[in-house]
Amino acid sequence: MVRRITWIVVCAAVLGYVGAQTEPSPQLQATAQALFQPLPELMLDPDRPFSDELVELGKMLYYDPRLSASGFISCNSCHNLATYGVDNLPTSLGHRWAVGPRNAPTVLNAALHSAQFWDGRAADVEEQAQGPILNPIEMAMPSADFTMERIVSMPGYVEAFRAAFPGAADPMTYVNMADAIAAFERTLTTPDRFDDYLRGDADALTSEELAGLQVFVNYGCAGCHGGAALGGTVFARFGVVEAYWEATRPFVTIDSPTMPMDVGRFAVTQDPADLYVFKSPSLRNITRTYPYFHDGSIWNLRDATQIMARVQLGREISEADLDSLMAFYGALEGEIPAHALQLPVLPASSTTTPRPSHR
């Protein structure tokens, strides 16, 4: 009899388990509204021009593999908008199959970050967009001049630059090219039900998601993952309580590239205080931007969450709380703007267009 009751209890626990539930409460909502902001429709810099023509040009450039030496790699190769602005690889592949040192962060909502790249070495998306094109292990263009030589050779681009930069004496510049790509990126927001909740709709989240939000708040995750993007605005040492490297290894179950220990922002500032310091990534669409961390070593979001608690907070999250957090993460999966998913037909090359080289 005892055994039978035990079994009934166990079965009920297994079958009936739907995770912790939290009813809507004005207090939790007020706390959330203090820690986070809804995503804006556009992420504009008031000091920069913005127009439909600029965005359209930026989208063409974003999808154009001719911005790489080989003619094979576009911005979208590593920041694929069909997969939430990432390549879902531990670290990206580049020119001549080079394996990059860090995981490609999502381009979605990235313009909200206080700086770009994992180490914050670019101030904004405009500056960021200038980098990968010339990086020898990414798109590997030999120079900014060569990049523009290729672009200027295509009448379709000349026309699009003129429309995007009206009145400019010479619109065909490398900086303008990057600014156009960045203007497109400033449109890539992914509002979701969490934004409805932050705007006041108390019923926008399920009770499981609310429970996860409560856990998220309780553990202090918002310290680094706050604001509109739930991250992207704080530099923090990865491994405060426990060394990141040792903590992650037990979770590395696949044949992942063995990267040397990454010094993080120290490489930018040479300040010992910046050793192993990285920009906190955005948790928007975190369910889709696997694998996780700057080295893409962790595929499982549940594992990544537990690791963060251990190395940053010195805490262990209970399985029940992890369930709740996973539910909350689901509510952060937003919608990719339709215009960004509409592939542009790219301008034709001309007989003077410098040819691709895969070497």
Add this chain to the structure above:
Amino acid sequence: MVRRITWIVVCAAVLGYVGAQTEPSPQLQATAQALFQPLPELMLDPDRPFSDELVELGKMLYYDPRLSASGFISCNSCHNLATYGVDNLPTSLGHRWAVGPRNAPTVLNAALHSAQFWDGRAADVEEQAQGPILNPIEMAMPSADFTMERIVSMPGYVEAFRAAFPGAADPMTYVNMADAIAAFERTLTTPDRFDDYLRGDADALTSEELAGLQVFVNYGCAGCHGGAALGGTVFARFGVVEAYWEATRPFVTIDSPTMPMDVGRFAVTQDPADLYVFKSPSLRNITRTYPYFHDGSIWNLRDATQIMARVQLGREISEADLDSLMAFYGALEGEIPAHALQLPVLPASSTTTPRPSHR
């Protein structure tokens, strides 16, 4: 005075030159209607099922880099719909940066071809779609089983396969995967003004384009480039009058990969009569599918046309006739279907999805 008149004549010739012109004539239109057919809206095989769900699944698979071992290469990498279904490279890059032996033909209108690949080794797009995924220098999946293991691991795909293959006991098969990709490809037609002309609109083409059509007919180009796709239905020896290899070398101006002489369809049939025999490519969108020929050695369409006349017909085309042909080619540049350019948001991987490997 003589000199001045000469100059006036020269200037008039240069400034006023707009190419040869041919007025609409019922006879030319009737000839064209006998040699060519307008593109159908869809390129269906009556013996195969077809549905919106099948096309939608096929589109997801077409754009999904997880069909490659590395997770980096999709069908669209080499048959990029933003660039008229080609990669605009001499020959494609594949797994571990392998350089393929032949130029990637456009996927647009390809379902009209009588066989697939340059050497016709696949009967139709369904059979073709099974090839590159397992080719070690293309997408390099280790096996059909592994491919399906990855796809089956994603609930979004399981759902999409069920919807695409209703009533199938096990819809999750490698053949079904290829059939779905092919169903998507059967929607990729690019009707243009030339089709209006073939359907009876005598004014659909400009007088320059009509002149080019007349030249095209006069030289007998339609012998290999006839039908709805203007090609794709004839196997012919490349180099009938003159050896292709010697004829093309003077036009090879770039550092193109030095390919060994390609035996063509002989590799498939082992029949000496098939030595250097290739399927005639479609001339639909030929202005956009550079570089040309099975080895992608020729970038300039004008050069490619002259080479064809020399090696296949033993003729030299006049500059004026080349001008006309170039105008006609322009009329073959059609519109890529909007639904094909709408990037799908791809299904999420799961914790059981086999990981990508770039090795």
